[in-house]
Amino acid sequence: MTDPQWETLLAVLRGERLKPLPTGFIIDSPWIPGWAGQTILNYFTSERLWLEANLKALATFPDTLFLPGFWSEYGMCTEPSAFGAVSAFEENEFPFAKKILSSAEDVDRLETPDPRRNGLLPFVIKRLEHAKPEIERAGHKIRFAVARGPLNIASFLMGTTEFMTALKTDPERMHQLLTIVTDFLVEWINVQREAFPTIDGILALDDIYGFVGPDDLLEFGLPYLKRVFSADVKVKFFHNDAPAKVCAPHLASAGINLFNFGIQHTLSEMRSWVGEGVALLGNLPPRDVLASATPDAVRSATREMLAALSDTRWILPSCGGGMPPGVSSENVRAFVAGVRDASA
Numbered sequence: 001m002t003d004p005q006w007e008t009l010l011a012v013l014r015g016e017r018l019k020p021l022p023t024g025f026i027i028d029s030p031w032i033p034g035w036a037g038q039t040i041l042n043y044f045t046s047e048r049l050w051l052e053a054n055l056k057a058l059a060t061f062p063d064t065l066f067l068p069g070f071w072s073e074y075g076m077c078t079e080p081s082a083f084g085a086v087s088a089f090e091e092n093e094f095p096f097a098k099k100i101l102s103s104a105e106d107v108d109r110l111e112t113p114d115p116r117r118n119g120l121l122p123f124v125i126k127r128l129e130h131a132k133p134e135i136e137r138a139g140h141k142i143r144f145a146v147a148r149g150p151l152n153i154a155s156f157l158m159g160t161t162e163f164m165t166a167l168k169t170d171p172e173r174m175h176q177l178l179t180i181v182t183d184f185l186v187e188w189i190n191v192q193r194e195a196f197p198t199i200d201g202i203l204a205l206d207d208i209y210g211f212v213g214p215d216d217l218l219e220f221g222l223p224y225l226k227r228v229f230s231a232d233v234k235v236k237f238f239h240n241d242a243p244a245k246v247c248a249p250h251l252a253s254a255g256i257n258l259f260n261f262g263i264q265h266t267l268s269e270m271r272s273w274v275g276e277g278v279a280l281l282g283n284l285p286p287r288d289v290l291a292s293a294t295p296d297a298v299r300s301a302t303r304e305m306l307a308a309l310s311d312t313r314w315i316l317p318s319c320g321g322g323m324p325p326g327v328s329s330e331n332v333r334a335f336v337a338g339v340r341d342a343s344a
Helices: 003-013 040-045 047-060 078-082 104-109 121-137 150-158 160-169 171-195 214-228 267-274 286-291 295-307 329-343
Strands: 023-026 064-067 144-148 201-205 235-240 258-261 279-284 315-319
Touching (some): 003 064, 047 121, 078 121, 078 144, 144 171, 201 214, 267 279, 279 295, 286 295, 295 329, 315 329
Parallel strands (some): 023 315, 144 201
16 A cells, blocks of 8 residues: 555545545455466465556556555465464365364363464565565555454364354353454454564454354453454555454444445444444445446446445445455446545
8 A cells, every 4th residue: 555545545434525536445355366367275375466557456456545555365274274274275266274173171181272373374574575675666665564464363273163152152262262362363463563563454354253242242252353353554444354343343442443234234324323433334236236237337326335335434435245256357446436436
């Protein structure tokens, strides 16, 4: 992200009235490799192909904010790999981390990983270190520390069904598990910030926050999320594109000031739940409209989405979730045009 783009993002978070509205998308391995003509495995394993694909996206869409920008990741395997999870990679499929805990009792033997040494995390840092000179020559800076959230990682280590069940059957051990995971996450974010002093934002992604009820959110979700976002940075960005009505009213208390959510709720509904001061990134249907519709239909749907809002402060138009596979350049341009139509 360039300095002017960063300032634009901060203006959105301050609730300034911007005309036309800027646009932004979370972009990572589900979209970039296919759009850039690469396989997913080549994208993960070649620093050169990874960098060229990200630079190509920035050059193709210079007026759009891509978040977090130069995301150094290995899909869902990044953080679980530090705990010893076996990572399964295919040539052109999304990677998957296999669970390592067979029962709640296995939490007793779990150790907190060292993000400087364990799993794929050193490779994440080294990729960015190697690419940093070219990133900066292109006018951009590394702005975000990025991590999967505590419930997300716990669900990978145990299995989602097993983890959700154990919240009820063995809550003490689940607190133990979440404490270990969150200790690791806080340190992992610190490691990224130490390596790249230009970082002034955190992006945490955790869809499991959409699957817990109000009581479990307050007991098992919110306290750990607050710790993840405890660092002193300007942008505290949370992604949860599962149903988000339960967690939405609590985001501000966790320090979050930017929220990317799914298509289960409208922008107007989400604004009423999160309150002013939490900016919203969303929420055109990503698969059925942005990826599958014609450019004219994308442009029209984007105009309609924004026309339904009485106030466009704290709004960064995007799709509901990250950029999905199969979105064409023409449809990205149609989305940007639709936002300009509606907000100029």
